[in-house]
Amino acid sequence: MENYDSIVIGGGVSGLLSALVLSKSGKKVLVLEKNRKLGNNCNSYLVNGYQVDTGPHAITQLHEGGPLRYLMENYFDYIPAFVDYGDYFIRDKDGLKEVPTTLTGYLTMDVLPRKDRLIIAQSLTKMLLSWQFGTDISNISVYQSLPWNTLSSDTKEFMDTFSYFLSGKSAKETSVQRMFVGGGFIEEDIEKDITHENSEHQYIDKFKRMSYVSRLLNNNKVNYNQYYPRNGLKAILNAILYSLPETVEIKTNTAVEQIITENNTAKGVLTNEGSYFADTIIYSAFAKDLPRYVTDLPASYVSDLSRIKQSKSLTIWLGLDEEFEEFNYTGGEVWFKQKPFWAMPISNYNKSFAPAGKKLVGFMFSIDENSSLESEKSDAYETILRVYPGINKHIDMIHYQMTVPEKASMAINGFIAGITTPVKNLYLVGTDVDERSMGITRAAYSIVKLITVLRKEQIPNL
Structure with a gap:
């Protein structure tokens, strides 16, 4: 049996940011991640010499007073470099046109x-x-x-x-x-x-x-105020990991099986490796799945969590063997006819993302959950070939990703869980507890909410 001040369930960006702010206030923190790697949707990795992100991203609201900017300036030991995202375009048969604002x-x-x-x-x-x-x-x-x-x-x-x-x-x-x-x-x-x-x-x-x-x-x-990390999403992940004090312990390949409660108060967690105890439990996994880990939640709260709506996306990364003039811009483009997608040529931000003389472009598609994955992949790929005639002659690398871009879709009659739960000392963070913005910025908003709640309830110096 091991004791900590705080336990964070999940090693994605929300969980790691939670660990960062807690540990910077002097807390001994344990992070439990069921997968082998950290970061989840906030990560980059190599595929045949190309550096791909986990889906195309634009980082919003990096102005003073924005949530990620606030966290970086107050808790990071160094801040990664960002570049202006560029513009959004609509593509039709005549080429690219700016999205109206x-x-x-x-x-x-x-x-x-x-x-x-x-x-x-x-x-x-x-x-x-x-x-x-x-x-x-x-x-x-x-x-x-x-x-x-x-x-x-x-x-x-x-x-x-x-x-x-x-x-x-x-x-x-x-x-x-x-x-x-x-x-x-x-x-x-x-x-x-x-x-x-x-x-x-x-x-x-x-x-x-x-x-x-x-x-x-x-x-x-309208000024979009959107940016892209110069060295890819892994730059944000690496900045968080670099900034974590030695009081943070991270265990990967460690799956939480139960959140231990006593008298409606969270006390610790049971994992495949043993039990760990703490005064504060931060849950950064899918809020929709919380009833799997806490068996005595109020029925009304379980019903609310069941109303969380999710969506899946498919990203196809293409490495092209030449610069390919169709993608000579910075920003993102949207194709809206038939099979819609959002495309982003990220090697235009940093040429090292692709081998010399080559280009890397990500295409994100929304998935029809009633269709098979193979059917969706085939339809998406055929759409790219149709929209960009001749691109098939230049494909040097192809890589598919399936992700859940937001843990709660901002849909009519959906549900946003909020930071606090009916269980004392158990808190939620992530893109299913705050409705503002999207992606990493939305996750950062949830951490700012967490800071506010914990300052009031438990940790005044957070």
Whole structure:
């Protein structure tokens, strides 16, 4: 039997960030990871000389007051280098066009019929104004916000595609509010989490919401404020690992079998290697799976966790034997007709990601869970060949990844678990406990929430 101050279940980015902030306050921390490697979706590795990430990523909200920036400046021993992400584009038969960030942009976006562009602009204006004046639009779907049956098939595919990449679900399940805020257009800061000044922050939230609406209605281009780590996702992982004090112990290949509770208080964990005990348990695995490890959770809480919706994605990484002019840009592109995808040529950020004279591009597809994986892989690959004629002659490497990009999709009538649980001293972190932003930034928001809760309940000096 071993005792620690804190035990962290899961060695992904959320779990490791939790261990970092706890250990920096002087706590003895144990991290338990069931897999052989750490990082999960925040990692990079080599495939035949190419450095691939675990799915294409853009890191949002690295401005002062953003969650990852806050954690790096306060807890990291060194901060990795980031480069500007670039722009987002839509690809059609005529090439690349910038994704609109203003209502004028939607009106002039000629990849869609003019009539549909007018409908989208009018509908978005209506929703934005309602939102500005305090209407809750979080449970109004993109589908409901538009006269869907009057739209062309291309426009329906376009709206579905952007819904999938913002929430992991179709336009029928994606909140129209998520269309406005999910891509990092709004730069929330973490003042409300750190200071508890809720009444003041409500004013700040309203001000920012009105400012955002004003920018869209006045045709001011929105600043995406998105970046990419110069040395790939592993640079973020390595920075966290480098910053961990010696008071952190990490055990890989160690699967948690049970969270030990007594009188509705978490006391420790039972693993395939033995039992470990601590005053604080941080669970960074899938919140949806928590009832597997705690058998006496309230039925209402178990029911809520069952409402967490997830989605899967398939990434195809292609190594190309030449520069291939179709990918001479930095940023991301979206193909929305038939089988939609998001593409990102990451070797344009760092040429060392591909062998000399070659290029590395990632293509992320949303998966139909009713189809077989092999069918999805085949359809996705054939889509790439169709969109980029002649690319098959230049493929030097192909690598497939299946991931769950967010542990909870931001879908209508879904559930976000929150940091605290019905069990004392048991806390949740990750992309299923905070709805802000996406990916690593969303995970970082959850850690800031954790800091706030633990400062109040257990660790004032955190």
